[in-house]
Amino acid sequence: MPKVISYTPPWLSRPSPGASLFASTTRKDPASLKNPKDAKYDGPSRSLARRGNEVFTVVDNQIRWSNLTRLKDEWQQHERSKDAQKASADGQVPYRTLVVPVYEQIRQIIPSPNGAFLAIVADHTVFIAVLPDSSHLSSAESSPIRVKTYQLGPTTHVIPESPVVSALWHPLGAYSNLGGCLVTVTEDAAVRVWELDRNNHWSFDRPTLAVDLRKLVDGTSSDQDFAPSGFGRNRGFSADYIDMEVASARFGGVGSEKEDAWAAMTLWIAMKPGDLYALCPLLPSKWRAPSAAIPSLSAAIIPKMSALEEDPLDYDDQLTACRQQYEWLAEIDNQEPLQIIPGSETEPESEILARPANPSAIPRLQGPFRVDMGDEVDDLDLCDILVVAAKADTEALMLGEDDELALDSGDDKVSATVIYLSSRSGRVYICLELEGVEGQWLPKAKKNVFQTPISEGSDLLLVEALNTVSKQRQSAETWPVFSPDAHSRYSCFVTTSHSVVFISLASWIQRLEAELQSDDTAGSGFRLQILCEGNAATLEPIIQVDDGSAAGTQSFHLPAALVYHDYDLGYLLLTSHASNSSAAVLEKPDFFPSFSLQSDAEPSGSPTIPPHRPPYQVPSVLYSDSPLEFFVDNQVPHRYRSSLKEPVLLSPATLDLVAAAHRILSAHTNALERAASDLFRRCERLQGELREQLGQISDVADRIKGVSSEIGADGERKEGSRSSAVLDKRLQAAKYKQTQLVQRYEALRNKVLKSGGRPLSEKEESWIAEVETLSESFDKERKEGDNQRISERLEDVKQIADALLSEAKSAAARIPATQEPNTPASPTSAQPRVPQRLQRAKIADAMKMVERESAVIESITTRLARLNAIV
The missing domain is CATH 1.10.287 (Helix Hairpins)
Structure with missing residues (x-):
């Protein structure tokens, strides 16, 4: 569980130049209501993105770029040289603005894995921006940069169509400075695979693979047409339109060699009512195969098919699916690699292969996977999903001949898929999928044979359900989203409307894996039940945002938090709200180097005391421009502007002008009063806490004086003072109790190790x-x-x-x-x-x-x- 060392660092707070990165520069009418489009929006907010130590943020519907390491270094240099005032007077903007032709409200920005592209998702449209190099963006120029932008599917993602809920860069796509692979999922359950190529503009116009999940769920043959309906066509009505309304989608892996080979090919789709579906394998026409993927699939498929062929009558369906996997794998194995990507220090060598044509390019829709809620039958109203892949079975790959390779997958990984789900009520459900998802396809069409669609549902094992939002904070606009942790695969941050909380399964996962891999199955069911009944996950609030810090009375939602894990920045959690950054510097994990960066405000020898609450952030209304200037420039007609400098005449036009100005000014003064009252309450609370602290310090001082008055200068107790027998008796009792606790702990520890220990092989x-x-x-x-x-x-x-x-x-x-x-x-x-x-x-x-x-x-x-x- 990470501890908060400090909140928003000074180089991101006012009056440092870095604070202007999130500040709005557009003069707005504080009395105006929110945009009707904003009020109707019901989806995730991912207006923050990162590329290494760089950050992209959306302010006033403009994309800004900055380098956090550069901001911190410049602030430290200014503090050392005492030249901060001069730097602020120079007027240099610490960010660059990327000009993109997006006129709808930007909801999500997602950088590609290689950092060459940026997917910009609006309410209904999607754009692909070509990002400049970091060295070009870090130049001394501060003028806006117009980047090359392509609209993705101009006739596909349009305003009257269903909104885009998820845009995902495929983890096994072939990426370069000229192209990549993006997967878009719309609310009407349409999945499209776009293989982008800057040399081929048609790749931005039409997807290479498009699937309508509402058609696929009832499909009986791979020869059917599962393409989504065209623009403007009448689709009729079906019960699936309600049950299969997509909330979010996520790939099951990141394409690593240490995870299950099927995981990165599996697209998990979460529906709002609570059902989950899986598409496996979902691949582009050219995909990247990790070096251990094909041998791992061979080691799993071939022995399984051999075992099923011994008794084909009892396992007819499983044998058919296994033969399809074998046919699919044989086509991959018989082809020559299109390209070999050399390895690096962080990634091993991989190959670019072509997607097999048989059995089909479109896999079968597996599911629905449901969360077993017991007696509760209401819809979960899901918002977001996060999938952690199961570890690779290296023992089956190496046939048990190399025990060292079997340990390469790590001790913190489990041989089961972990799924995190969030709902509108602020609850997070942690589930386990123990059977595993493998590649499946629909059979070929047979003549004169009537087939019914087979949809095999299964239940997920619910581990724990956590509340991340208090009852006072629950609202219809809450859409919790997940941000993976950089320290542990089984830890994540959940961003709600007003807070960011940390959830971890790291300690519980290690105990679970010991039971799953145990050869002694006697009593394993009872031990697994005890593990699932206990507290599996730990929850810790990290960032809390008050309503008083927001501008005016408008509601807001925090964007999905970013996690930085770097030597220069440390362990930093970053989000923003109301033209302010909201961050937390967390305690570094154990695997960080022993040396640490000391803050300029803290001496090297002083202990770090965790703060009790975030520091006070000045509301943006206190330093915003006067709304009367906005009123005069935008709302006063030109024929009345000359009368503003003349004596006031009693007329209906003057009355309307005064009433309109009063509405503007009253809203602004109301926001000022709220900000001032919040500051006044904080000052009063601070005075009360200071009095309480002074009282406690006074009591401690009196006790110290009472003890020191009984001890002489030579360190011996004075004559006539209280006897030390009572103090010695209390000390002996405390030592005896400590000894008893240690013995009980050791006895329980040995008992647990003997009962749950792994038997000898x-x-x-x-x-x-x-x-x-x-x-x-x-x-x-x-x-x-x-x-x-x-x-x-x-x-x-x-x-x-x-x-x-x-x-x-x-x-x-x-x-x-x-x-x-x-x-x-x-x-x-x-x-x-x-x-x-x-x-x-x-x-x-x-x-x-x-x-x-x-x-x-x-x-x-x-x-x-x-x-x-x-x-």
């Missing part, structure tokens, strides 16, 4: 039995004095070891030459081939095993020599 049990047998034989023969028999056995073991070593070397030399064209490893075989690097790894593992046996024999020889010397 078969390899470990056989090794122990072999060591005991060898030890007994040595002891017996030493007592009998038969040293000659031991030496003969040693010679036999050496001969066997030499023979095994020679056979292994000869087998390694014969493998490339004895390979037949129809073997499974052949490229022309119908079965998936085994990569050359995997074969070399197998041979290297065998050599290591032989070397280990040789080392064991040498150690036994040394021990026997010592025994002979002793005898």
Whole structure:
């Protein structure tokens, strides 16, 4: 659980120049109501985005860019040189404005994984902006930059159509400075895959793959037309239109080698009533395959199909699905890579492959997955979804031959999919999907055969439900969104309308994985039930925003928080509201370097005391421009402006002008009164807290004086003072109680380890039995004095070891030459081939095993020599 070290840093607060990054520069009418489009908007707010240490924000429907590291460094330099006033007088703007032709209200901005593009999502339209390089944006110029922008699907995403709820960059897309892959999901359950190419403008006009989930859920054959209906067509009415209203979508993985190979191909779609669906595999025509993805799929599909073929009658449906997976994998394995992407320090080597044409490019819609709420049957009214992929099964990939590779997936990962769901009421549901989602397709059409759609629903295991919003804060405009944590995969931040809270499953996940991987199933059901009944997740409020800090009385919603995890910035959580930044500097995780950055305001030797509340943020109404200037420039007709400088004449026009000005001024003064009253209440509360603190300090001082008055200058107790027997008795009682608590803790700890500990594997049990047998034989023969028999056995073991070593070397030399064209490893075989690097790894593992046996024999020889010397 991260602790808050400090709130909004000074380089993002007024009067530093960095505070102007989120400040509005447009003069607005404080008496005017919100835009009707804003009032009708019902969706996520993601107006903040990051690219490394850079930040993109939407202010006054304009996109601003800045580098947080640069802002912090410049502020520190100004503080050291005491030249902050001069810097502010220069009038340099610490941000650049990106000019984009978007006239609707911008709701979401999503940078591409390589940082070359920025997806801009409005209410109904989507734009793709080509982002300039960081060095170009960091120049001394402060003028706005007009970036190259493409409208995505001008005839697809239009104003009368269904709004876009999610825009996701595909984790397995092929990205470069010229193109990428974006997936858009609309509220009417239409999923579109856009493979963007700047050299081909048609790629921005039409998607390469479009699926209507409301048609796909009732589909019976892969030959049907599942494309969404065209613009302006009458779609009729169906019950699915209500049950399949999309709230949010999220991919199940990030394309890492350490996660399940199907996860990054799976698109999870959350419907507002509470159902979840999955599309697997959803791939573009050209996709990036991690180096371990194809071998991992081969190691999972081929043994499964072999086991199902032994009894095909009982598992007919599963065998059909497995054969489809095998056919899909065989087509991938028989093709040559279109491109090989070299590895780097952070990412291994990967290949660009073509999407298989068989069984179909459109997968079957799996689901619905429902949250088991018990007796509650009401709709959940979901808002957002976050999926954490299950870890890769490296033991099945390496067939248990390399225990070290089995530990590469990490101890903080679990072999189950974790799903976070948020609802309009502010509740967060944490669920587990234990069976796993694999690739499935609809069958081919058969003539004269009537088929009914098969929709197999399943329940998710509900781990815990948490309330992130108090009853006083619950409103119809709350739309909680998730922000993944940079420290742990099973931790996240939830941004609500007025707060940001932290949720973590890290400690519970480790205990869960120990039970899931345990070979001893006796009592595992009871232990899993106890684990799920306890408190699995921890919740901690990080940022709280008061209504008094907002401009006027208009409601607002915090944008999704950004998480920075860097040496320069530390562990920073950032969001914004009402022209102000709202941030929190969190305690650095354990894996950070031992050195730490000291703040300029804190001495290096002073302890860090966590703050009790965020610092006071000056409301924007106190430093905003006068509304009368806005009134005169925009609302007073030109024919009446000359009369403002003349004596006041009693007339109906003058009365209307005065009444309109009074409405403007009264709203502004009301906002000023609210801001001033909030400041007054804070000052009164601060005075009361100071009095309380002074009283506590006075009591402590009196107690210290009472204790020190009984002790002389030599450190001995004065004569006539209270006896020390009472104090010694209390000290002994406290020590005894502490000892008892430690003993109870150790007893409970040992009991838990014995009951829930992992049993020995078969390899470990056989090794122990072999060591005991060898030890007994040595002891017996030493007592009998038969040293000659031991030496003969040693010679036999050496001969066997030499023979095994020679056979292994000869087998390694014969493998490339004895390979037949129809073997499974052949490229022309119908079965998936085994990569050359995997074969070399197998041979290297065998050599290591032989070397280990040789080392064991040498150690036994040394021990026997010592025994002979002793005898």
